[in-house]
Amino acid sequence: MAHEFLRQAPDRPESLVTYLPQTIPAAAFAPAGSPHAPTESAHRHAALDRGAMASLARLTGGISPHAVLDAWSDWTMHLARAPGRQLELAERAQANWLKLAQFALSGLSGTFGEKPFPPGPHDTRWSHEGWDKTPFTLWQQGFLGLQDWWQAATGDLRGLRKQNAERTGCMMRQLLDTVSPANFPLANPEILERSLSTGGRNLVEGAAHFLDDACHIVAQEHRPVPEDFALGKVLACTPGAVVFRNDLMELIQYAPATRTVRPEPVLIVPAWIMKYYILDLSAQNSFIRWLVAQGYTVFCISWRNPSADHADLSLEDYRTKGIMRAVEAINAIVPGQRVHANGYCLGGTLLAIAAAAMARDGDDRLASITLMAAQVDFAEAGELLLFLDESQVAFLEDMMWAQGYLDRPQMSGAFALIRSEDLIWSRSVRRYFLGEQDMPTDISVWLRDTTRMPARMHSEYLRGVFLENRITAGRFAVEGRVIALKDISVPMFVIGTESDHIAPWRSVYKTLLFTDCDLHFLLTKGGHNTGILSEPGHPRRHYRLGHRPAGALYCDPDSWLAAQEPAEGSWWPEWARWLDGHSGAPMPARLLGAAQRGYPPLEPAPGSYIHQA
Numbered sequence: 001m002a003h004e005f006l007r008q009a010p011d012r013p014e015s016l017v018t019y020l021p022q023t024i025p026a027a028a029f030a031p032a033g034s035p036h037a038p039t040e041s042a043h044r045h046a047a048l049d050r051g052a053m054a055s056l057a058r059l060t061g062g063i064s065p066h067a068v069l070d071a072w073s074d075w076t077m078h079l080a081r082a083p084g085r086q087l088e089l090a091e092r093a094q095a096n097w098l099k100l101a102q103f104a105l106s107g108l109s110g111t112f113g114e115k116p117f118p119p120g121p122h123d124t125r126w127s128h129e130g131w132d133k134t135p136f137t138l139w140q141q142g143f144l145g146l147q148d149w150w151q152a153a154t155g156d157l158r159g160l161r162k163q164n165a166e167r168t169g170c171m172m173r174q175l176l177d178t179v180s181p182a183n184f185p186l187a188n189p190e191i192l193e194r195s196l197s198t199g200g201r202n203l204v205e206g207a208a209h210f211l212d213d214a215c216h217i218v219a220q221e222h223r224p225v226p227e228d229f230a231l232g233k234v235l236a237c238t239p240g241a242v243v244f245r246n247d248l249m250e251l252i253q254y255a256p257a258t259r260t261v262r263p264e265p266v267l268i269v270p271a272w273i274m275k276y277y278i279l280d281l282s283a284q285n286s287f288i289r290w291l292v293a294q295g296y297t298v299f300c301i302s303w304r305n306p307s308a309d310h311a312d313l314s315l316e317d318y319r320t321k322g323i324m325r326a327v328e329a330i331n332a333i334v335p336g337q338r339v340h341a342n343g344y345c346l347g348g349t350l351l352a353i354a355a356a357a358m359a360r361d362g363d364d365r366l367a368s369i370t371l372m373a374a375q376v377d378f379a380e381a382g383e384l385l386l387f388l389d390e391s392q393v394a395f396l397e398d399m400m401w402a403q404g405y406l407d408r409p410q411m412s413g414a415f416a417l418i419r420s421e422d423l424i425w426s427r428s429v430r431r432y433f434l435g436e437q438d439m440p441t442d443i444s445v446w447l448r449d450t451t452r453m454p455a456r457m458h459s460e461y462l463r464g465v466f467l468e469n470r471i472t473a474g475r476f477a478v479e480g481r482v483i484a485l486k487d488i489s490v491p492m493f494v495i496g497t498e499s500d501h502i503a504p505w506r507s508v509y510k511t512l513l514f515t516d517c518d519l520h521f522l523l524t525k526g527g528h529n530t531g532i533l534s535e536p537g538h539p540r541r542h543y544r545l546g547h548r549p550a551g552a553l554y555c556d557p558d559s560w561l562a563a564q565e566p567a568e569g570s571w572w573p574e575w576a577r578w579l580d581g582h583s584g585a586p587m588p589a590r591l592l593g594a595a596q597r598g599y600p601p602l603e604p605a606p607g608s609y610i611h612q613a
Helices: 002-011 013-019 040-060 065-080 083-109 136-153 162-178 189-198 201-219 287-293 315-333 346-360 383-387 390-403 408-418 420-433 442-448 455-467 505-513 557-563 572-581
Strands: 240-245 249-254 266-269 298-303 339-344 366-372 492-497 519-524 542-548
Touching: 040 390, 065 162, 065 390, 083 136, 136 162, 162 383, 189 201, 189 420, 201 420, 240 315, 249 315, 266 315, 266 346, 287 298, 287 572, 298 315, 315 339, 315 346, 315 455, 339 346, 346 366, 366 572, 390 455, 492 505, 492 572, 505 519, 505 557, 519 572, 542 557
Parallel strands: 266 298, 266 339, 339 366, 366 492, 492 519
Antiparallel strands: 240 249, 249 298, 519 542
């Protein structure tokens, strides 16, 4: 492995600059012929370092051991010099044992009292009624009592970096989850009950599921979309056509569903981390299908799934070849009309960058901007921030340098760890011990249909946007000039979701802090995906909506929340009313594409990039 990197290093000097400028001093990359020009030896030594780190990254799943050790050593040293906290933890341990003893004694009468350690809101491991009976309830409470103690032990400590406190707490939860009684057949009443009723058939079927999953993991195979959820037939089936394609994206235009449409078209910019059809799932919850039915000409970007050949694609490429090229195509297909731009998740972050650059340059082709669960400031970026610091980013950069991209398992694993008790352990128990098949749904099929991310682009995003928070710090440059979100003057509609752990709503709300334009902020019930997929008729949904006029004073998120009364139902019609208010009078519906202007329909929606594995 090291020999291969050494052999290739002289032919790839630019990659060392592009992906990890801090690996070796800048002088090492001086122009050829200068007194400080890099030597072949410098490239070889750097490549050896990066090759070694890339090999280690494959073994650790992309988690930097240096970051792990730093967190634990920071926590250990601060705890060692804090006798007050040590005494507090000793007292808490004593109190927890006393609670457990009292709970156990209450069961001697035949019925247990109230459980002293209730499970968390996302912890579904204890839903079976058997966990209320002896001895299982004692094992459960013993485990949750230990979990409670470690949560206190890894809490904030004077002098301890907050990120390291949260990181040690997260890692300890992962370690404790491996020894949960719910994971062991003889300690889990649901597994015992199922084994007795089926004669052990569930364990045989579970073993088959385990072998099947193991084979796919070892082979790194991408599971195809089930036939019951075929793309273009069941999912992503809104009628339309690809009207433009380049090496980075396909632009889909959807066929009108009404006789008249609003003059201004809508461009949807999805995240590149997953495929676009989260917004065009089944017919009943497709955001795109619903929007077309409201009388709009809708376009959507479908990003390609990059391979190692696309390692040099940059964040700027995604802006120019993606958003800006799409706007150019739409202007040709729908001439004379400004565009309503809608960005989801990372697509919204990229759209904000593009919109700020357009505003700076006097480009007025946007009619409005909608950001759905999208952040522009990453100082409070949620639980994903636990996994990112300089050491972790450098580790990922070395791994991507070797591969050319960030692969699916390396990306999805970080998301799963955040809700490991449900996304990892509960699923494992159901599949491997209860013998249950994964019952696919439209959203679970989409979740498994992940994509790769080009090395250069993802490095630029992690370092410049996420880690260094350059967008709102006034240090993010487009075409050599810094952008500012306050330059945006078109109306904005920003949507956050209440239980979003990827883009926490208070972080999304900070868009109000860095903009001066007329802005509506809407907070809806649900998580990062389920809150956005909130079609009319969806039960038990509500939202809150507030309006900040252009130039108004800032209101902090907690004060805003206290002032907004919840409204029942879906937020989609509320957004459509806002969009209507910034659109012209209806006109006859348009045909797909514009062959006479160089944009003929190329193939039916959903195109070909969506099928790339």
